[in-house]
Amino acid sequence: MTLNGIVAFVLVFGTIVLVHELGHFLVAKAVGVMVRDFSIGFGPALVRWRRRGTYYSLRLLPLGGFVRLEGMENPAESPPGDQGEPPLAPSDPRRFTNRPMWQRVLTIAAGPAMNFVLAGVLLAYFFVPPVVQGIEPGGPAAVAGIEPGDRIVRIGDLRTPTGARVQRAVLTAPEGARLPVWIERDGRIRQVVVEVARQDGRGYIGIRMGGARPWPQALYGGFVQMLDSTGDIVRIIARMLGGREPVQVAGPVGIFSMVQEAAQQGPANLIGLAAILNINLGLINLLPLPVLDGGWLLFMGIEWVRRRPLEPQLQSLAQMVGLMLLIGLMLLATYFDLLRG
Incomplete structure (x- = not known):
């Protein structure tokens, strides 16, 4: 103490x-x-x-x-x-x-x-825009045609208004999964397909996100992350109550x-x-x-x-x-x- x-x-x-x-x-x-x-x-x-x-x-x-x-x-x-x-x-x-x-x-x-x-x-x-700032040469995203400056607007059925949503979709994808990714480039929406690789036991496509964070966008992103985190906590509680996960409580x-x-x-x-x-x-x-x-x-x-x-x-x-x-x-x-x- x-x-x-x-x-x-x-x-x-x-x-x-x-x-x-x-x-x-x-x-x-x-x-x-x-x-x-x-x-x-x-x-x-x-x-x-x-x-x-x-x-x-x-x-x-x-x-x-x-x-x-x-x-x-x-x-x-x-x-x-x-x-x-x-x-x-x-x-x-x-x-x-x-x-x-x-x-x-x-x-x-x-x-x-x-x-x-x-x-x-x-x-x-912690808000990070879903805008590609860096890309690994020869990585899954580069092979699929994603470029720096692209804004990722959706992955599969999941809208991605935040970088955290992009990360969530990629990290939980199984190896070899072919993810349909919608990107915004020069004001136009286009679709590419990215084949997920594995790194340290998690999904990986080889991109780094970032960019400007105007406060209205950051605040919106914060509330999106709050809703995602709330859903995660509710699911963990449900699994603990169902005996599918050890009970972990803190006083x-x-x-x-x-x-x-x-x-x-x-x-x-x-x-x-x-x-x-x-x-x-x-x-x-x-x-x-x-x-x-x-x-x-x-x-x-x-x-x-x-x-x-x-x-x-x-x-x-x-x-x-x-x-x-x-x-x-x-x-x-x-x-x-x-x-x-």
């Missing part, structure tokens, strides 16, 4: 949680839900002020933050504010449970959505180790890891487990089907069970972290 590792962990993990809570906060404010508290950090408040009914605070432990929405913690009643403000009436439209269903869904979904957005922004840093200890190692390897590695952690947190929060955002979406789905909310006692019981399951999963992940040592 180093000082740089601690600072990197606080920066990465704190930003992930803060952006997540900011999503809930912004949408709640936009749709008229009363936000009791918006805090940066946890623990005792160092600075605290009130503006338009919301308390904002900077707290001692800079590991993210939290937001408290009126009516979410106890839908059956509305306690007074912590500074003696009068409670809201049960029918007050500023209570979360009194807002239209679509507004509540947006408020809850905004947290994970912000993590995916941040991941896309971070991955824009706080494991995440800290990964962040510390990435920080030692340089800013690019830390940015890449932060993007993947944002995607993972977004997916985890969408799980239909009470106390997570996915659990709230599940409650609202049940309400939509039943045409009435779930009874507060059942909701509280489900959240208690969900909390116990979540704690159990965290302990299990920490156990695996310690085994990996």
